[in-house]
Structure formats: structure tokens, C-alpha cells
Amino acid sequence: MEQLIKKIKGMVHLRAYGKQRDDLHFVTVDKAQLEMILAHLKNYEGFTHLAFLQAVDLLEEGKFRLIYMLYNYSTNVNLGVNVLIDRDNAEMNSIHKLWAHGWQYQRELHELFGIDFPDSPRVHESFVLEGWEEMPPMRRDFDTLEYSNRTFYQRPGRSTNDPAEYMKEKIYKNYPAAPVIRRDNE
């Protein structure tokens, strides 16, 4: 595995490398070099199985992190290739030519995260949503509870059993509230 990482380092700009388990490694590469490294891993290093392609919304940094999870049948090792892309006007190159089921994940990401994959077949088709008018729902800043309250009719009488709330209500009812610290600028 170290050899492979060295090789990848020689080929592309390796931004980060992490080892989670013996059979699970993560590398982070640049957006422009992704396709090249994926093709290399698939064709020459035996990482022929694309387990999934997904995204994580890093709202605080204004980025999306894409994960291409590859698998090598002969060494039984998973390699997650991460790449960071901008959150505004998110766009990424398509991998549907490398894996025939790549377009499925790209269609899903387009619908749920709003990441565009130009040239990917059927990417603008609807996947799970029908007639969706809001922002892509898997983005962090989409509030699903608020949307649900706004759109659907809640049946009254739903109660919560959150332990902290419960303790505050039942056990520590007479407990004095924590002193509120006032700062000068408030």
C-alpha cells in the first residue's frame, strides 16, 4: 500500500493521505487530476470496482467533498479518493466512461446536492424527487423539519422524550436556572 501511495504521490499532487484501517485508505487529490488518477487506478492498479461515489457538504468551508470509493479484488483493499470542489456552481467531470454505473451516482448527486456533471447521461433526469422546487435537499442548509412543518399537516399531540428535556421538566423542576452571564456588549 505504501508503494502505491508513493506512486500516486509521484503522479499527482497528493493533498492528504489517511489510513483508517488496514483495508481502508483515503487519499485527497486535486480536482483537475482526479480523472487521470482514477483511470490509472482502474487500469493499472487493479482498483476495478467502484463501490460508490458520494458527496459531503462542508458548509463551513464552502466546499463539497466527493468520495470515489474504489476496491481492489486481488489485495482486498478499499481506497477512497477524495476531492474538494467549490460549493457555489458546483461542477465536476463525469466518470461514466470509466464505470457504466457512474451516471447513476452522478444523477443522484445532481438531484440531492445540486452538483452538476456535464456530459453525464441522464444527469438532469429526476431520480427520487418529483416536482421538487426547493434547493437540493441534502445540502446542509436545507432544513427538513421546517419544510415538513410548512408543507405537511402535523397531527397534534406528538411529544418528545429527549432525556435532557425530560430531566429539566420532571426531576429538576425546582432547580435554579443556570445564571445567565451578561457581557458588556449585549
Add this chain to the structure above:
Amino acid sequence: MSNKHIDEIENQMKLANESLPEKECSLFADDRPTTVGAFNKYYEGFLNWARSRSLWMLAFGTGCGATELRPLMTSRYDMSRYGIAPRPTPRQASVFVVGGYASIKTIKRIIRSYEQMQGPKYVIALGSCTINGGMYYDSYNTINRLDYYIPVDVYIAGCMPRPEALIAGFNRLKEKIRAGECEGMNEYVEKFDWYKKNQKQIIKDWNMPDYNW
């Protein structure tokens, strides 16, 4: 009243079918559904008895509740003892078992299938998620209360309800049918506009006729 006036009233009674493309408009009926009352009391009582003993269930597994319908059909529980049989087409079915949470995409099909069933028709809703959303109360894609979209006769609580609970639910439905309380079909017609308003609020791309005959 002048003829013109009568025409106007009749036009108001017609369904708009606004969302259909123009060339398809002629393919669908635009009549509003009408209420159909019961027959003579004793005759209707006899018919209700027969209806309650021959419940034809629409085989539409809308959610995870459908997985408990299979054990219900097999030797352990065997719902055919009670005269319940699955039926693959809505035209012939009389009971709609909504198997759990209904996502937006599914509720559209549920409404279509429900409207195509020939009355008197009954709806059994299983699972907490049809009652108040259950654990999906905050999901953006599942409805919370089914009775805002189609009339529901029996709710079966639980996630998911056991087959015994389903049998109990079916028995409750039978009692209601025999007592003549299951008039969901007429209720749907009477509150048609309210149901349509609720349905159209969540189904944003309404590309079907307003009422599916």
C-alpha cells in the same frame, strides 16, 4: 333561468383538468364524481354483509408494511380464511391497504389508484407513519397524515404492525362495513375540493386529470 346561465353553472361543475396537455384533454373525463347513496336499508345490510366477507385488497405494496402482508397470506396467518384476497388491479379491488409512509411520489400513485377503485371502497392505513408521520415526521419527502389526502377507514398503529394487528384491523373494518359506517367513497366526493387542495399542495407536478375515472 336562461340557457346561458345553466351552461355556466354546468361549466363550473366541470373539472378544469388544467395540467393536462391540450391534445390529451379529450381522452379524460371532466365530470365531477357524484355521491351514490345506499339502497334500501335491509338490502344494503345484506350487501354489506357480503362485502365484508369478500374483501379484495389492492396488491400495491406502498411501503414497508407490504412485507408483513406476505406472512399474512401464508400458512401462519392465512387471511384468505376471512375472505381477503389480493387483487392486482384497482378496478376490481375494494380495500386499499396503504402499507406505511407515503412519499410524495407514491402518494400521487396512491391517489390515482384510489380514484380508480370502484366504490364502495375502503382504506386501511398501516403503521405510525400514516397516522402522524411516525419516525419520518421531519422528512421532507413523506406525508404526515394520510387522512388529509384520502379518506381512511381504519388505522393500524405500530412500526410495523404485526400480522395479528393487521387481522384485528381487518376485523374492525368488517364491523364498520357491516354497521354501514364505511362511506369513505361518498365522503371523498363531498369534500372533493378540500382533498384536491391538499393533494395539489404537495404534488407540485400535477400532470394527471383532476379525477381519474
Add this chain to the structure above:
Amino acid sequence: MSIWTQVLYAAISVTVATVYGLTLGGIVRKIYARVHGRFGPPVWQPFLDIIQTSSRRVSVSHGNMFLLGPVFRLAGGLGTYLFIPVIFGSALFGNFSMAGDLLLVMYFVFFGQLGMALGAGQGGHPYSPLGIARGLAQMSAFEVPFTLAVIAVAIQYNSLNITSIVAAQQGSFLNWTLFTNPLAVIAAMISMLGMNMHSPFSIVLAPQEIPIGPPIEMNSGFLSILQTNRGLFAAAKLVLFMNLFFGGATNLLEMIAKTFFIYMFSVFVGAAYPRFRPEQSFRFFLKWPTVVGVLSIIYIAYLGGVS
């Protein structure tokens, strides 16, 4: 016997046959359920189902032919039944049997399907025409061995009158066509599997493929007519087979016993086999059953049978 007595007798006979056919359907459901390891629905479930479907308050029609479809189907069932003498020598169950009724019955057996095809076609559902195409193709396929068997029987008894065919088989069970011309019976029984549409020939209804096929749009009253006809037609077919191949019946009990066992043949095959693909089914009928049918004619016409 005046014509009115005959009509009255025919009406009674039709009612009895329908009730019998529907009960048989209930028993078959029960048998299937036992194979599955279940109790199964009560035997009278088909009657409840008919009351339930006919008591629907709303009914959607798709046009005039749609209305006529079930009527044609029922006419086919009635026509088949009314020209078969159910019980040999009985005036009550003699129906309108006459010289050459075998031809008329053969015609009516297939009449209902054609009428249904017209009606279901107007339903507009895409599965209807698919089911009709399968149904008619399969019908043409199983008609070949069946007709060959019937021709063999007609040659054997030198008659096209069912009453005289039954009369020729009386005396001993060795006189039945089953023993005098077993090849014809084999061909006919195999085609009966197709006629009854149990597995492996249930391709017309095939719920997993084309959900119940032609009658997919039939609802309420239309469906109850079809269900009634299913009982009547089943009884008519079984009585026809009993008359042609199993020596007919001289009383009601004998009729019930014989038809029950004839029907059980297709039920037991149906419980143990999956469904054919349509073209497999067509090819099946046109292969061995047809050969057996031809052989039965050769056997009777040129080899002179057993006698």
C-alpha cells in the same frame, strides 16, 4: 315435450350447473390452499365474491363493445352448456341436445373468447391486448389437439350427436373412449390443461406478468358476469369431456364424481408447475399433443380401433 317445458328444464339445468361450477371453484381454491399449507377460503367464497362485485355502486364503462364483452362471454358459456346433454337419458338435464350438436358446442367453446377479445380490447389498458393476443394464440394452439381428438371420437362412433356418443359408451366402463381410444383422450386431456388455464398454461391471466390480462379493466357488474360465466363454463367443459371420453353420466352423483376427478387432473398439474412462457406454451401444444391426436385418428380410422 313442449318447448316451454324444455326452456324451464334448461333454466333449472343452467342454475344447477352454475352453482356446481362455482362450488367446484371454491373447492379448487381450498385444494390449492391445502397444497400451500393453509386453511383456505370457505367453499362458498365464489358466491360471496359475485355478490360483492355485483353490489358495487359505481361502474366504469369504456364504450359499447366493452359492455358487450362480458355478454359475449356469458353467451359462449351458455351456448356451450345448453347443447350438451348433461345426464344421459334425463329429460331435466337433457338440454337442447340434437343431431350435430357436437359441432355447435365446438363453436361455442371458442365463441366466448372472441367476444371477450372485442370487449377487453376497448378497455384501453395495454395489458388487455397483450392478454388477448396470448389468449387467442394459446386457444388456437390447444384447439389443434382437441379438434383432432374430437374428430377421432366422431369417426369412432360415426356420429356428431353427443347423446349418441354417450349412448355408444354405455354398458361397461370398458366401452368408454378412455379405453377404446386412449390416444384421443390423452390429446384431449392435455388440451384441457390449456383450456382450464391453470399453470403451466396460465399465461393469459398471469398476475406477475400482465396482471390478470384481458379482464383487467372489467369492474363491478361486468366482472360479476364473468365470474358467473366462469362457474358455468367450467361445468360445461367438464361435462363435455365426461360425455366424449368418460362414458357420460346416468345420474347427478355420477356426473359430479366424474367431472370432479377430471378437473382434479388440471388442478394437480397446476399446483406443481410454474408457468410457461407464451411461445413455449404454443409450441408445446403443437408438438406432442398434436402428434398424439393425429395418431388417434390413424388408430381409429385405419387400424380399426380395439374392436
Add this chain to the structure above:
Amino acid sequence: MSNLSSSKYRGYEADRSKYPEMKNGKAVIDLDSHKYTKIWQGPQHPGVTGNMSVELIVNGDEIVWAKTHVGYLHRAFEKLMERRKYIQCFPLVCRICVPEPDTNEYCVSAAMEDLAGITVPEKAQWLRTLNLEMSRIGSYLMWLGGQAGSLGMGAIAQWTVGMRDFWLDLFEEMTGGRVYHMYMIPGGVRKDLPDGFKERARDLIIRTRRLLSDVENTFISNALVKSRLQGLGIITPEMVDEFGIVGPNARAAGRGYDIRINNPYVKYDELDVKMITSTVGDAYARAQLRYNDLHQSLDLVSEILDRMPEEGAIQAEMPNLVNWKIPPGQTYVKAESTRGEHGFYMVSDGSEKPRRVFARGASYTHAISVLEKLAVNISISDLAGLMVSLHTCPPEIER
């Protein structure tokens, strides 16, 4: 086309010179020419596996174009889990795949343990293995019924689904839940086995084997079943990598990929799991393979029952799970479900709620890309059999 000529598939020998017209290797389909019919198979259709639909264009009985539509079961689990505390995720995850919920539970708890660096005690590992194998048996039994039912053989479906009910009884004893168990939690499992469980389980294994011998006689070795399934939906070895096919579908095509062997988890490294493969790749090979795998699962369950330690902790030392915070990181945990590689990708950001959870459903590509490819050129009567044979499970596709 090669699908037809190179196989025993005795369905269509369609005349390709006319219908559909081929241009540049693609079929030209003109719906207005009245030579084709568009059919929606599903979602309200008894022949589809669950709530999904396939949009078909048929020419006679032959499918010339197919497209899968999913999303009828989308409940936004992944979004909801971002709003739930770690322990609150468990009621949600088991609902991702209804016939086999335990794989989800295992993956999520293992992902959390992996991120938090917790080791699970020995006994709990054995219990988990037992639970996973039992759920495999339940799922395979249901699949067997589905495959037979899709061919119109209701009796087998009734028998096997009826037998599955007794396995659900065992689950109920073991976990308290019938369909959804929520048995595995971070750090171990919730309960030890009840008294007399092992005897009842062994008894049930014998009964299941007796049933399976009947199933073998009537279904697996039935000439009609063979004539329908052989040559149907052939997955070639080249397709496995191209489409990311996993599980029994890939193993029937000759790819030896079973996570229980390749990347052993829980106690599979100590158990005698054999790699069952075939090289034919058609629906009948898959049926046989799953049938053999079911027998192997029964073997494994009895082996686990024999070797499981009687005493031992079933829970690791855990912090208060209500306010459990997991250090930041990302991980991917996978397990072999009956449909293949079922995995969970989890990202934590150090708070008490997961940052992102992704469930990789095993049939994600089977139901969409692969089905769309294999459904073309087969008879419409084979589509139900093909869908069941790929073992598609809609809730794990759209989650």
C-alpha cells in the same frame, strides 16, 4: 443480441431486419408508428419487487427498451440521520432494507465503533454473527419464494415465506422485534440469548432443511423452471467490473467476491465460509447459487451455535450513549448481505450527531443500470423473473 444467440434462451428469435429498425447500433423506436406499446410495469403491479417501476416499450411480447424508475420509497434517511444523535439513528437504519435489516444495524454500529475506536467483546461478536446469518436465511427464504412466485409457482412462495415466519419467531425471542430488530448497538448487542434458544434454533434448522429438500425437488430441479430461467439475464464477467455488480449476481458470473471471505468481519474469519461461485451467469445459476448459499448459512448457524462461548460480556465499556460524541473522521464499513456488498460511509465532525451517513445499497446498480441492460430483448413474461433474479430491493436504492 449476443445475449440471445450465445445462450440457451429459447425465447425470441425475433426478426431484427424490421423491428426495431437499427441505426448506428441503436434501436429507432417511433411510438407513433403503432408498432410499439409503452407500458409502465409498476409501481402498482404484482410482478415488481417492491415499490418501484419499470417503464417499458414492447413490440408484441418483446421488450425493446426499458427504464427503471425509483424513488417511491425515498424517506431521506441520510438527511434525517444528520438530525439525530448517534444512538437515535438505529431505529432508522434498520428500515433501509426491510427483508434483511440486521446488515444495516451491523454496518452502522461498526462504523461508529471504528470511528470511536471501540473493541467489541468476544461474545457480542458471536451474537452479531449469529444475528447476521439468521437474517441472511430469512432474506434468502423470502427471495426463494419471490423467484418461484414470479414464475407463477405460488406453492413454493407459500412454503418458504411460511418457514421464514418461524425464523422471525427466533428473532423475536432473541431481540424482541419481529421484522425490525435494533439488536446491535455501538459496543455490542442489547441482549444475551434466552434459555433454550439453541435447541429451538437447531430444531428449526432441521425443519428448514426438510422444506428445502422439497423445494429442491419441485423447484430447483423442475424442468419447466430450468427452461424458463436458463439463459435469462446473463451477466458476463466483463459486466461485473463495468457495472459494479456484487454479491451472488457477481459470484454467479465467476467473480469470487464475498466480503465474508475477502474482508472478514465479526467472526467470519474463524468460521468455515466457502466461496460458492458459478461461471454461467444466468438466472438459473443465480438461483442455484443462492440455494446453496442458503444451505451454507444453515451450516454456519449451527456452527455458530456450537462454538459460541456461554459466558462473556455482551457490551463494551461505553460512555453515556445519549450524549455520545465521536471524534472527527470518515470511514466505510461493509458487510455481505444477500444481495452483495452493503456498506455504510460515515463522516463525523466531533459533535453528537453524524455529519453525513451514506448507505450503499447492494442492489443500487442491479436495479437500474443492469436491469435496464438485461431487460432488453427478453419477453415481457420474463421481466418479473429477471427482477427477482437480480434480487432488487427498492428501499435500499433510494433510501
